[in-house]
Amino acid sequence: MSDRNPNNLARRRALLQGLRFGGAAGVLALGGIGLKALAAPEEVRIKMTVKRFEFSQKELRVKKGVPVVVEIVSEDVPHGFAIPAFKARAEVVMPGKPTEVRFTPDQVGEFQYLCDIFCGSKHEELEGLLIVTA
Amino acid sequence: MTNSTIDRRQFLKLAGLGGAVFASGLPGFAHAQGAQDFYFVQLSDTHWGFEGEPNPDAKVTLEKAVASVNALSPAPDFIMFTGDLTHTTDDPAERRRRMGEFKEIIGALKVKDVRFIPGEHDASLDRGAAFKEFFGKTIYSFDYKGVHFVALDNVSDPAASLGQEQLDWLKADLAKQKPEARIVVFTHRPLFDLAPQWDWATRDGAKAVEIMMPYKNLTVFYGHIHQEHHQMTGHIAHHAAKSLIFPLPAPGSQPRRTPLAWNPQAPYSGLGFREIEIKAAYGAPEINELPVVKSA
Numbered sequence: 001m002s003d004r005n006p007n008n009l010a011r012r013r014a015l016l017q018g019l020r021f022g023g024a025a026g027v028l029a030l031g032g033i034g035l036k037a038l039a040a041p042e043e044v045r046i047k048m049t050v051k052r053f054e055f056s057q058k059e060l061r062v063k064k065g066v067p068v069v070v071e072i073v074s075e076d077v078p079h080g081f082a083i084p085a086f087k088a089r090a091e092v093v094m095p096g097k098p099t100e101v102r103f104t105p106d107q108v109g110e111f112q113y114l115c116d117i118f119c120g121s122k123h124e125e126l127e128g129l130l131i132v133t134a
Numbered sequence: 135m136t137n138s139t140i141d142r143r144q145f146l147k148l149a150g151l152g153g154a155v156f157a158s159g160l161p162g163f164a165h166a167q168g169a170q171d172f173y174f175v176q177l178s179d180t181h182w183g184f185e186g187e188p189n190p191d192a193k194v195t196l197e198k199a200v201a202s203v204n205a206l207s208p209a210p211d212f213i214m215f216t217g218d219l220t221h222t223t224d225d226p227a228e229r230r231r232r233m234g235e236f237k238e239i240i241g242a243l244k245v246k247d248v249r250f251i252p253g254e255h256d257a258s259l260d261r262g263a264a265f266k267e268f269f270g271k272t273i274y275s276f277d278y279k280g281v282h283f284v285a286l287d288n289v290s291d292p293a294a295s296l297g298q299e300q301l302d303w304l305k306a307d308l309a310k311q312k313p314e315a316r317i318v319v320f321t322h323r324p325l326f327d328l329a330p331q332w333d334w335a336t337r338d339g340a341k342a343v344e345i346m347m348p349y350k351n352l353t354v355f356y357g358h359i360h361q362e363h364h365q366m367t368g369h370i371a372h373h374a375a376k377s378l379i380f381p382l383p384a385p386g387s388q389p390r391r392t393p394l395a396w397n398p399q400a401p402y403s404g405l406g407f408r409e410i411e412i413k414a415a416y417g418a419p420e421i422n423e424l425p426v427v428k429s430a
Contacts, residue, residue: 078292082330084330084331085331091293092293110389111331112331112389114331114332116293116294116333117292117293117294118222118254118258118259118292118294119292120224120259121222123222124391127390
């Protein structure tokens, strides 16, 4: 069978095209899997409120490496919200205006979050515990 | 810039000194014009109005401290209160009542040159309004016997910032000093991140320290943390004073910054005030810690 046979050439071109298409598709498919595998874990959103002198959640549980966004709103006066261990801080948490604080815990353990805007007689008790697990 | 916490022994070793003294600046200070030996007293965190188990003698502790200061011989040249004169209250009228009572008690001090800066308990809920009514400015400087003193306010902003306006003022105020001038700075909160998880920091304190860095003989005295503590940021020493109401735990040593329990066997232990001596021949202030009462 000669390669010069037009049927053979057509078949060969089709095969090559198929390979090219299949290869590209394969790369895309593999790439897709790879991107999915490499993509950051989905952000976890935690909604909470703060008032004098308590956070609605006195304890937060999150996973190491999983990005967190704390959406916090004050129910009375301006407050602060800070997690110093992860350098996460809201400039100010205003009444009725949700504020987002983002961080990704990179170590397991127990860490404090606190109000760091002096808010009254029991300001120093306005704190909570962040528990980061593996 | 590096931060380092040091104990008394290390501090003395670094300063090349012995005895119950501290040196904060560099030795070899050139004799400043008008410099004379003198000393002043720092009292801090009296929290007048506090009631609770950590100090069952809260109603008489300040009076006893006043008596101890009055017994000093020779008397200090002046007295500086570094904030939290009163314990906070949400009631503006009660705040003013406490400030009035505080002022009346310390009116018994024999030394009449008494200066103040606010703590967050005094000033953070009304941005210093009541404090200013009773004690005057919260930001100021003055010169005394060859030393330039600067009082900063890192509490009237409830977010614990000095603010750009005050930082600009500080820069302009210090710009009038030579790099080798002897300078003492008073604040309530630490200007560095001592224990941010306990809110023992100043949001923009690093900017203030940066402004201070060109000055070779500058020392910071502060309060807020209710214990003696000494830390360097570069060549600048920061000395925290004891409280006159209750001691707090060592920075970050436990999850919560709860007051240390009152010890009936040793009343007033962990409380006190300090003398700070400025010698004309040296650039470094010397510190002598004193108890509320001599038996403590």
